[in-house]
Amino acid sequence: MHQRRFEVTTLGTGAALPARGRYPSSQLVNVHDGLYLLDCGEGTQERLRSLGVNFIRIRRILISHLHGDHYLGLMGLISSMHLMGRKEPLYVHGPPLLKEIIDIQLRASATWLRYPLHFPPLVPENGLEVFADERVRVTALELRHRIPCTGFVFTESPALRSLRKDMVHMIPHFKRQAVKQGEDLRFPDGPHYTNAELTEDPPPQRRYAYCSDTAYEPALVPFIAGVELLYHEATFTEMLRARAKETMHSTAAQAARLALAANVGQLLLGHFSSRYKSSEELLNEALPIFTRTLLSDEGMTFPVNPRSIV
Numbered sequence: 001m002h003q004r005r006f007e008v009t010t011l012g013t014g015a016a017l018p019a020r021g022r023y024p025s026s027q028l029v030n031v032h033d034g035l036y037l038l039d040c041g042e043g044t045q046e047r048l049r050s051l052g053v054n055f056i057r058i059r060r061i062l063i064s065h066l067h068g069d070h071y072l073g074l075m076g077l078i079s080s081m082h083l084m085g086r087k088e089p090l091y092v093h094g095p096p097l098l099k100e101i102i103d104i105q106l107r108a109s110a111t112w113l114r115y116p117l118h119f120p121p122l123v124p125e126n127g128l129e130v131f132a133d134e135r136v137r138v139t140a141l142e143l144r145h146r147i148p149c150t151g152f153v154f155t156e157s158p159a160l161r162s163l164r165k166d167m168v169h170m171i172p173h174f175k176r177q178a179v180k181q182g183e184d185l186r187f188p189d190g191p192h193y194t195n196a197e198l199t200e201d202p203p204p205q206r207r208y209a210y211c212s213d214t215a216y217e218p219a220l221v222p223f224i225a226g227v228e229l230l231y232h233e234a235t236f237t238e239m240l241r242a243r244a245k246e247t248m249h250s251t252a253a254q255a256a257r258l259a260l261a262a263n264v265g266q267l268l269l270g271h272f273s274s275r276y277k278s279s280e281e282l283l284n285e286a287l288p289i290f291t292r293t294l295l296s297d298e299g300m301t302f303p304v305n306p307r308s309i310v
Contacts, residue, residue, distance in 0.1 A: 004032045006156055006206050006304040008229065010270060010296040011047040012039075015235045015249070016069050019274035023047060023298060024069035025212060027231070028058075031136040031156055037061040038152065038210055044073035045080055051299055056086050060131065062122075062138070063094030064212040065149035071098065075105050082113045089116040093130055095148060096121040124150040126223045141223055143214035145248045151211045153224065156304075159202035206304045209264075213271065215245065216254040221262045229304045230264040231296065233271035234282045240273075252282040256289035265307045270296035 007030050014022030024041025028048070035058045037044070048055045055077065063071045071094070081090065092098065099119035106113070122130065123140065130138040134157060141151030170185070170193065185193040207227040211220065214233060224230055235249035244251050250258075252269060259267035267290050272279045279295050286293040294302065 003203060003306070004156070004159065006031050006208070007301050008208060008231070008268070008304065009051065009301045010268075010298065011044055011051075012041050013270045013272055013279075013296045013298060014041075014069070015233070015271045015273050016067075017274045018042065018069075021298065022272060022274070024072070025271060026073065027210065028053060029154060029208065031154060034059055034133070034135040036136070036138075036154075039064055039070040039212060040074040040077055041069045041071070042073045045077045047299070056081060056084055056088075058090070059133070060091040060093060062130070062150075062152055063092065063098055064143070064151065064210075065145060065147055066095050066097060066101075067147065067213065070212065071101075074098075075102060078102065078113070078117065079111065081115065082111065086115040089118060091118045091120060091131070093120050093122050095150075122150045124148050126219070139223075141209065141211060141220055143211060143220075144217045145213045145215065149213050151209065151214070151220070153227065154208040154210075156205050156207075158205055203306060206306060208304045213248075214250060215248040216250050216258065218258070218261065220258065224258075224262045224264065226263055226265075226307075228265040228307060229268060229302065230259055230262065230266070231268045231270060232258060234269040234286065235271050235273050237276075237282060237285050252285040253289055256286035256293060259290045259293070265292065265305065266302075267293045268296050268302060269293060 009028040011026040012023030014024055018024055023043045025039040026041050026044040027038040029036045037058050124142045125140055126142045128140045130140050136157060137155045139153045143149040143151045182195055184195050209224040209227045209230045211232045232255040233250050234252035234255045236244045236251050238251050238253050241251055255269060269282055283295050
């Protein structure tokens, strides 16, 4: 059965300081060819260009919190979309103060955007719907950081049922869409076929969870349980656990323990401190706890695979 596209491209994996070839936080999520940007650190539009992404296609931007390494690239991206002639509305979901931050820069430069710009405010509350469209439903996670910080769970929209190859010839063309949507097939003065006779179950909906900056937070487990892919920050190793607690970040081991408790399909580590020359040090700490752990890397794309092929 054809699997619709659902993938995550990491554009920036560094924490606070861009160093050692790592850029500040940003990810591009592709759900059924709809593009959504998570966080927008400095250099994000350059990373998008280097990967050949037409960022005019980005539907929505979600900013987890107002630490600079997560949003200082936003104004430049908004401006570039204006200069490139964007007409479609852009929705930027973020903390309420974000609108004021962007508005004052637009006023200072006397810039009048060619497209509508909307700022739906985020509320960091576990399970609260952020938005839903024809491709995906996004809900919030209440992360535990020094300032209000929101994580996100992407749940793809359900697929239609697929027609059984041995039965498709029985279904008139004008009825096929309705049957895919779950209807039975009835012929006037003729046979009746139940939907179960004509179709197969669609693939299960896949989910991706994004936990940008947060201390270890077991309260997240019910809201990320069983997701196919979990991105979780891993700023430090256990050697600097006290520093992690002070700054309200996580160690790689803590990220792995959360992934294990939530029984996720795969764990993707990111937000690495510039003190680590190699992120392998963080991976090596997580793997003994949660074996299905991966390292995010600039420009790499990770499919959100069904659990059966993880």
